[in-house]
């Protein structure tokens with residue numbers, strides 16, 4: 001078994017849809033970022049990568065990389081999941097917390113769980129999304145933060161894609177990116 005933790009925070013930026021956990025949350029503001037700025041999926045991707053002992057999201061997909069400008073962040077999670085599977089590992093469960101004073105996320109937690117579960121091939125019961133406010137302290141409504149923790153188990157019975165084969169690329173290869181993008185569609 002392996003365990004990984006991820007954290008991310010993004011500042012609000014007026015003119016974009018607010019993406020959280022792969023869904024669009026109706027709100028007047030979105031988050032600033034090179035990709036679609038889905039702070040929750042970024043935290044989950046980093047937790048997966050951390051548990052796999054892989055380079056972090058910023059190393060795999062450097063901000064400013066033209067290939068991921070405006071990207072759907074589900075592809076980062078898919079790419080991280082591929083790295084996990086290549087090691088012969090499978091995701092056991094994910095637990096995440098989104099920290100934001102606004103918008104109120106309670107009504108969207110179930111949809112976020114389903115979206116993340118679909119992305120990772122997990123039952124809803126293996127995914128938890130909790131929503132917390134800061135009670136008016138940081139980040140004072142300036143943005144949204146997220147934390148995630150994942151447990152990886154040995155993928156017994158399933159065929160690892162290429163157990164331990166090859167050198168781990170510090171940066172996502174174009175092939176990896178294409179494959180992840182295809183799975184997101």
Ligand SMILES: [Zn+2]
Pocket residue numbers: 008009010033037038039042
């Ligand atoms: Zn991020």
